Amino acid sequence: MEIEKKFLICKMPGNLEQWEKKEIEQGxxxxxxxxxxxxxxxxxxxxxxxxxxLEENGEMRVNRETELPxxxxxxxxxxxxxxxxxxxxxxxxxxLPDGHTGELDVFRGVLEGLVFIEVExxxxxxxxxxxxxxxxxxxxxxxxxxxxxxLAYCDSLDRLKG
Numbered sequence: 001m002e003i004e005k006k007f008l009i010c011k012m013p014g015n016l017e018q019w020e021k022k023e024i025e026q027g028x029x030x031x032x033x034x035x036x037x038x039x040x041x042x043x044x045x046x047x048x049x050x051x052x053x054l055e056e057n058g059e060m061r062v063n064r065e066t067e068l069p070x071x072x073x074x075x076x077x078x079x080x081x082x083x084x085x086x087x088x089x090x091x092x093x094x095x096l097p098d099g100h101t102g103e104l105d106v107f108r109g110v111l112e113g114l115v116f117i118e119v120e121x122x123x124x125x126x127x128x129x130x131x132x133x134x135x136x137x138x139x140x141x142x143x144x145x146x147x148x149x150x151l152a153y154c155d156s157l158d159r160l161k162g
Contacts, residue, residue, distance in 0.1 A: 001062065001063070001064060001065070002049070002061070002062070002063045002064075002065040002120065003060060003061070003062050003120065003121045003122070003123065003124060003126075003127050004060065004061050004118050004119060004120045004121065004127075004141070005059070005060045005061070005118065005119050005121075005127060005130060005132075005139060005141045006061065006116055006117070006118045006139070006140050006141045006146055007116060007117050007118075007119075007132055007136040007137055007138065007139055007140065007141075008115075008116050008136075008137035008138045008140055009104070009115055009116065009117055009135060009136060009137050010134075010135055010136065010137045011135050012115075012135075013094060013104070013133075013135050016090075016092045016104070016106070019092045019093055019094050019095075020092070020093045021090055021091060021092050021093070022040045022041050022090070022091045022093070023040075023041055023090055024038060024039065024040050024087075024088070024089050024090070024091055024105075025038070025039040025079075025086055025087070025088055026038040026039070026086070026087045026148065026152075027078075027079055027082030027083075027084070027085075027086045027087065027152065028082055028083055028084060028148075028149050028152045029078065029081060029082060029083065030083075031083070031149045031152075033048060033049060033050040033051075034047070034048070034049035034050070034063075034149050035047070035048055036049070036148075036149070037070065037075055037078045037079060037082070039075055040091075043069070044069065044070035044071060044072055044074065044075035045067050045068070045069060045070060046067070046068045046069075046070050046074075046078070047065060047066070047067050047068075048065070048066045048068075049063045049064065049065050049066075050063065050064045051063055051064070057141075057142070058141065058142030059127075059128070059139060059141060059142065060121075060124075060127045060128075060141050061141050061142075061147075062124070082152075083152070083153070084152035084153040085109070085110060085152060085153075085155070086109075086152075087107070087109075087111065087148055087151060087152055088107070088108045088109045088111075089105045089106060089107045089108060089111075090105070090106045090108070091103050091104065091105050091106075092104040092106070094117075096119070096133060097133065098130070098131070100119050100120075100121075100130070101119070101120075102117045102118070102119055103117060103118045103119070103120075104116075104117045105117070105118070107151075110154065110155055110156060111151060111154065111157065113157055114151075114157055114160070116140065116146060117136065119132075145159065145160050146160070
C-alpha cells in the first residue's frame with residue numbers, strides 16, 4: 001500500500017545539490033488502473049497502481065501498488081508504447097525534521113517550471129499527524145491535476161490552471 005501526501009512549495013529549501021538525487025523518466029501504458037514504467041538512475045521498474053476498494057481522501061493519496069523490476073531492454077521496448085509524453089524530472093531526497101523524507105520533483109521538458117514535493121507514510125495515522133515544514137505550500141494530494149498520470153497528457157502547464 002502506498003500512502004502519500006503531495007504539496008506545492010512556497011520556496012525552494014536551499015541548494016538542491018546537497019541532497020541525493022534521482023534522474024527519472026516515466027511513462028504510462030494505462031491510467032485506469034495505472035500501469036507505469038520508470039527509469040530511476042539505472043533502475044528500471046514497472047508499476048501497477050490501483051485504488052480499487054479504497055476510499056477517496058482529499059488530504060492524502062492511498063493506492064495499492066506493486067513494483068516489478070525491468071531490464072533496460074524491456075524498459076526501452078515499453079517506452080515506445082506509452083500514451084501521452086514521457087515525464088522527465090529530477091527527484092531530490094530531502095530529510096525532513098520529523099524523520100520523513102521529502103521527494104522534491106523538479107520537472108523538465110513540457111512540464112518545465114513545475115515543482116512539488118511528496119512525503120510517503122507507513123500508515124494512515126502517521127499521514128494524518130504529519131505537520132509540513134513552513135516551506136511547503138498547498139496540499140494538492142486530492143487534486144488529480146497533480147498526479148503524474150494526468151501530467152503525462154499535459155502539453156503545457158496551462159492545464160493545471162483550470
